[in-house]
Amino acid sequence: MRKLPNETPSNQLESAPHRKCILTGKSLPQDGLVRLALSPDDQIAPDVRAKAPGRGAWISVDRAALEVAHAKGQLKGAFSRAFKTGKLDIPDNLAQLIEKALERxxxxxxxxxxxxxxxxxxxxxxxxxxxxxxxxxxxxxxxxxxxxxxxxxxxxxxxxxxxxxxxxxxxxxxxxxxxxxxxxxxxxxxxxxxxxxxxxxxxxxxxxxxxxxxxxxxxxxxxxxxx
Known part of the structure; x- marks a missing residue:
């Protein structure tokens, strides 16, 4: 019998860096979350490769939940707390930008x-x-x-x-x-x-x-x- 499906060892999952989702408050393995960064011009932008310098904010929710949070004003509050500033600009099409970045x-x-x-x-x-x-x-x-x-x-x-x-x-x-x-x-x-x-x-x-x-x-x- 050949080796069956590849599984990530439980000890590897436990040792993976965890980050807290700014919307749900849950701490989850970083690899499963999406990072967002604050640009020098104070605009929130996707950083799906987690390469941008500076402080980041992490989300674990799907597009539908993100759009609901954005519409209710919850997203701005979450970003303000994460970046410790109220001076930020959230693009209206942030969800679309994230989706395109993940696709790319x-x-x-x-x-x-x-x-x-x-x-x-x-x-x-x-x-x-x-x-x-x-x-x-x-x-x-x-x-x-x-x-x-x-x-x-x-x-x-x-x-x-x-x-x-x-x-x-x-x-x-x-x-x-x-x-x-x-x-x-x-x-x-x-x-x-x-x-x-x-x-x-x-x-x-x-x-x-x-x-x-x-x-x-x-x-x-x-x-x-x-x-």
Whole structure:
């Protein structure tokens, strides 16, 4: 029996840095939150890569909850407390800016993995790797055909000795055109990942993006999709 889905050890989760969400007050692992920064011109801006200097504010909520908090004035109060100043400007389209930043970070990561050789495209190549047990992650464009998805899903189950289980690739919140541009390749409909660490890096970005836009509520079996 081949090794089954990759799981993050509990001691690793416990040792990960925690940050408090400014809206819920909950302290959660930093990797699952989104950081926002205050620019020199006092504007709140997404910092999803957590690289901007200075004090940051962290959120764990999805887009819908953020927009409600913004509309009720709760977001400004939370930012004022986090940055210890009332002199700040919150863009009306902050939620959209965050979503776009998370999308960009995920697509950039896929592009880096493509250049690093840990990513496969093309149904035939992916199917071969899947049946040989070399696939650790499977992704489908949002507009991929059901038959094509099912064929690769089945190949992955066979190759990983999990026939009969509900194991299938993730449906990405981006279509084939977006994937093709990100990877610099033509007609990217399916993506296969052959490196465990690469799958972890992609999952980190993808899970934050999907959580923020709310698509994780429709895909609550993701822990089964990285092998």
């Amino acid at each position: 970070a995920t697509l950039d990561r896929l592009g880096l993995e493509a250049r690093g050789g840990t990513l496969l495209t093309g149904s035939e190549k992916i199917e071969t790797a899947a049946r040989q047990g070399d696939l650790v992650m499977l992704l489908h464009a949002s507009d991929a055909g059901r038959d094509g998805n099912s064929k690769l899903d089945q190949a992955w189950r066979v190759g990983s000795d999990r026939e009969g289980q509900d194991i299938h690739g993730q449906i990405l919140p981006v279509d084939r055109q977006g994937l093709s541009v990100a990877l610099g390749r033509q007609n990217v409909v399916h993506i296969g990942i052959t490196d465990k660490r690469a799958a972890g890096r992609i999952s980190h970005n993808l899970e934050r993006w999907r959580h923020f836009i709310g698509s994780d509520k429709e895909n609550d079996e993701d822990e089964k999709k990285v092998a």
